[in-house]
Amino acid sequence: MTVDQVQPRGTSTLCAEGVRVAYGPVVALRDVSLTVHPGEFLAVTGPSGAGKSSLLWALGGALRPQAGVVTYGDEAIGDREGASRAGIVLVPQGNGLATTLTAMENALVPLLVAGVDPNEAHDRVQAALTAVGLEDSGNHLIEELSGGQQQRVAVARALATRGDIILADEPTSDLDSVNRERVMTLLREESAAGALVIMATHDPEAAAQTDAELALDEGAMSWKRPQPHRSPD
Numbered sequence: 001m002t003v004d005q006v007q008p009r010g011t012s013t014l015c016a017e018g019v020r021v022a023y024g025p026v027v028a029l030r031d032v033s034l035t036v037h038p039g040e041f042l043a044v045t046g047p048s049g050a051g052k053s054s055l056l057w058a059l060g061g062a063l064r065p066q067a068g069v070v071t072y073g074d075e076a077i078g079d080r081e082g083a084s085r086a087g088i089v090l091v092p093q094g095n096g097l098a099t100t101l102t103a104m105e106n107a108l109v110p111l112l113v114a115g116v117d118p119n120e121a122h123d124r125v126q127a128a129l130t131a132v133g134l135e136d137s138g139n140h141l142i143e144e145l146s147g148g149q150q151q152r153v154a155v156a157r158a159l160a161t162r163g164d165i166i167l168a169d170e171p172t173s174d175l176d177s178v179n180r181e182r183v184m185t186l187l188r189e190e191s192a193a194g195a196l197v198i199m200a201t202h203d204p205e206a207a208a209q210t211d212a213e214l215a216l217d218e219g220a221m222s223w224k225r226p227q228p229h230r231s232p233d
């Protein structure tokens with residue numbers, strides 16, 4: 001996919017205010033607040049168990065915080081269905097693909113559910129698979145693909161959906177350096193076209209390619225590299 005094929009995106013701001021997430025006695029996020037604008041590319045970093053996935057899931061409506069609120073524009077994000085309707089796309093850690101469907105089928109499902117014309121959906125998915133270097137793998141079952149190829153299918157599925165917000169949980173963790181750069185370029189292109197992109201990562205080189213870096217440590221946040229527009233604390 002080339003930059004001029006990337007569609008312009010929404011104009012709303014994603015906000016989290018005082019978000020707390022706990023799993024029973026385990027507190028995964030403590031009082032997390034952030035505001036992210038269209039076109040921003042944000043990295044979320046921190047050690048294993050720091051709360052990165054929990055933050056992405058809360059922002060994407062996939063879990064409900066015990067306290068605080070997530071809003072996208074004027075809309076409160078309360079569940080995954082509403083978030084999906086609002087254009088929030090999740091690339092989950094471990095890719096979330098159905099192993100007994102093909103790569104093409106996995107990426108087609110969300111488009112067809114959203115009512116995209118089947119021919120257009122097919123073209124979009126083929127373009128996205130080509131963009132991640134898997135133009136010949138559309139008819140392969142997910143279980144026939146390597147871990148890195150599966151991860152690229154998950155990225156292609158998100159690209160084909162053309163969401164306003166892409167929440168990508170360690171989207172480059174299984175990739176070699178060539179494919180990591182390919183995926184990072186695609187995510188940067190999405191952000192340059194106005195998508196709001198938030199990526200959890202353990203990879204400092206990937207994090208360095210974003211506009212800002214939010215660090216989590218035992219659920220508490222700090223800005224390792226502040227957002228360009230953000231006033232100092």
Ligand SMILES: Nc1ncnc2c1ncn2[C@@H]1O[C@H](COP(=O)(O)OP(=O)(O)OP(=O)(O)O)[C@@H](O)[C@H]1O
Binds near residue numbers: 046051052053055
């Ligand atoms: N479903 C769950 N049930 C219980 N505890 C959970 C659950 N999901 C996450 N946790 C706990 O919440 C904390 C934060 O987990 P989370 O997956 O958000 O961290 P992470 O930074 O994404 O970790 P990693 O880098 O290993 O993916 C951890 O202590 C984890 O064990």
